[in-house]
Amino acid sequence: MRKLISTGSPFETVAGYSRAVADGPWCFVSGTTGYDYATMTMPDDVSAQAENAMATIARALGEVGFSLSDVVRVRYIVTDAAYADPVFSVVGRWFANIRPAATMVVAGLIRPEMKIEIEVTALRNPA
Numbered sequence: 001m002r003k004l005i006s007t008g009s010p011f012e013t014v015a016g017y018s019r020a021v022a023d024g025p026w027c028f029v030s031g032t033t034g035y036d037y038a039t040m041t042m043p044d045d046v047s048a049q050a051e052n053a054m055a056t057i058a059r060a061l062g063e064v065g066f067s068l069s070d071v072v073r074v075r076y077i078v079t080d081a082a083y084a085d086p087v088f089s090v091v092g093r094w095f096a097n098i099r100p101a102a103t104m105v106v107a108g109l110i111r112p113e114m115k116i117e118i119e120v121t122a123l124r125n126p127a
Contacts, residue, residue: 005060007037019056022064025124031077031117032056033109046083046115050090053118058094061122069098070122076104077117087116 005020006012012019020029034049035042037056043049058068074095078087084104095102100120109117 020060027066027122029120031119033114042113047086054094071100073121074102075119
């Protein structure tokens with residue numbers, strides 16, 4: 001059964017998307033930036049943005065019975081190649097024992113304060 005997950009972000013309503021969509025054994029989490037969605041504030045530091053993004057992703061997965069250990073694919077988009085190492089030190093802790101397939105791309109994001117966006121795909125294995 002398909003379930004839509006929202007963080008309550010105004011971006012979701014304006015752009016017409018869900019934070020995540022769970023369908024059967026799959027969960028697709030939209031690109032997630034470093035906003036603290038409770039306060040709609042964005043830290044300036046890319047490491048803090050990566051921490052916020054990972055926490056948001058973990059919460060979205062948890063809402064539909066998934067966890068970070070179900071993540072099989074992750075895509076990182078950073079606005080500057082110099083952000084790779086600070087981001088790796090953050091996401092490396094979150095994914096240390098999970099080791100999903102990963103890609104990092106350097107590209108512009110839609111708001112100047114955004115330095116990173118993280119997108120994941122999760123597959124729940126039957127118990």
